[in-house]
Amino acid sequence: MPGGRAPALPDRFLVPPGFAWGEFPTADGAVLRWGRLDAPAARAECVLVGGFGDFIEKQFETIRDLAARGLSVWCFDWRGQGGSTRPKRWPRRPRARNFGRDAGELAAFARGMLRGQAPRILIAHSMGGAIALLCLHDNPGLFDAAVLSAPMLGLLKGRTPPMLLRTLTAPARLTPLGFCRLPGTYRYHPDRPPSPERSRISSDAERCRLRHAWVTSNPALQLDQPTYGWLDPALALMTRIGRPSFLAAIRTPILIGSAGIEHVVAPAAHRRTARRLPDCTLFELPGSKHEPFLEADPIRDRWLDRIERFVEERAPRADAQSMLRASVQ
Numbered sequence: 001m002p003g004g005r006a007p008a009l010p011d012r013f014l015v016p017p018g019f020a021w022g023e024f025p026t027a028d029g030a031v032l033r034w035g036r037l038d039a040p041a042a043r044a045e046c047v048l049v050g051g052f053g054d055f056i057e058k059q060f061e062t063i064r065d066l067a068a069r070g071l072s073v074w075c076f077d078w079r080g081q082g083g084s085t086r087p088k089r090w091p092r093r094p095r096a097r098n099f100g101r102d103a104g105e106l107a108a109f110a111r112g113m114l115r116g117q118a119p120r121i122l123i124a125h126s127m128g129g130a131i132a133l134l135c136l137h138d139n140p141g142l143f144d145a146a147v148l149s150a151p152m153l154g155l156l157k158g159r160t161p162p163m164l165l166r167t168l169t170a171p172a173r174l175t176p177l178g179f180c181r182l183p184g185t186y187r188y189h190p191d192r193p194p195s196p197e198r199s200r201i202s203s204d205a206e207r208c209r210l211r212h213a214w215v216t217s218n219p220a221l222q223l224d225q226p227t228y229g230w231l232d233p234a235l236a237l238m239t240r241i242g243r244p245s246f247l248a249a250i251r252t253p254i255l256i257g258s259a260g261i262e263h264v265v266a267p268a269a270h271r272r273t274a275r276r277l278p279d280c281t282l283f284e285l286p287g288s289k290h291e292p293f294l295e296a297d298p299i300r301d302r303w304l305d306r307i308e309r310f311v312e313e314r315a316p317r318a319d320a321q322s323m324l325r326a327s328v329q
Helices: 056-068 099-113 127-138 162-173 207-217 228-241 244-248 267-276 297-314 318-328
Strands: 020-025 031-037 044-049 071-076 120-125 145-149 254-259 280-285
Touching: 020 099, 031 056, 031 099, 044 056, 044 099, 044 127, 056 071, 056 207, 056 297, 071 099, 099 120, 099 127, 099 228, 120 127, 127 145, 127 228, 145 297, 162 228, 228 244, 244 267, 254 267, 254 297, 267 280, 280 297
Parallel strands: 044 071, 044 120, 120 145, 145 254, 254 280
Antiparallel strands: 020 031, 031 071
């Protein structure tokens, strides 16, 4: 649930009127913090999940805009992030993720919370996009369409194949080095907010500072930068979901938004994945940094418009999906 005080931000970045909070228990007793905003005249429901270190508060503006475009929005914080269950020891230090468990919890959340007959849309950013592909693969028919924003399908820096990198990260993960931050990662400084020039995620003067503003206001939301322990299973996940046979089995219509000014993930992996998926549309945003949802208005509006068209074109109506959904649940 929300904690701390709200930062001094314009209203569009703060909690929307009518926003509801709750907690979703997982199979092993952890708790995922969730939020919901109903659209005035909903044509679909969506589950919105973020990337590494993200939290619900950072997405309030996007949640408002999706609801205004007819999508009722459910969102939650991944385990170990935001207001969801974290380790008791060093709660801000990223651990090795069980991505299969994450995908299972995403599926369980969708099944448990989305009970209507409206089309179901999955919207996922970065690390969440990689987890989304795993969920779609393992749960056919659960979602009617999916939108992946700059998904983590390949890392930008370096040309070393992931399996070769794992000869270093796998042993490191089992030692104290697994808790060490990766070289070159950004460290949070309370008195040094990002600027459009320094930010790796956004060129917008206000949106590039959202994470910093919320974490400064509520330090419990903070997550340190990636560690060797986190990187090793992330490399294994990217190898698995990049296999042609894996991607060929995913029949859900997918829209991939690929940023042209990337400092985090590899756009080449987006193009390769789009070719291998049976039903995928690649939408390139040449002027965008890593987070199109946090970019300057001209870029962000193009991305939101494309999502709206995609949902209208590809999400079947409720009566066409009710029997299929019943058969897979």
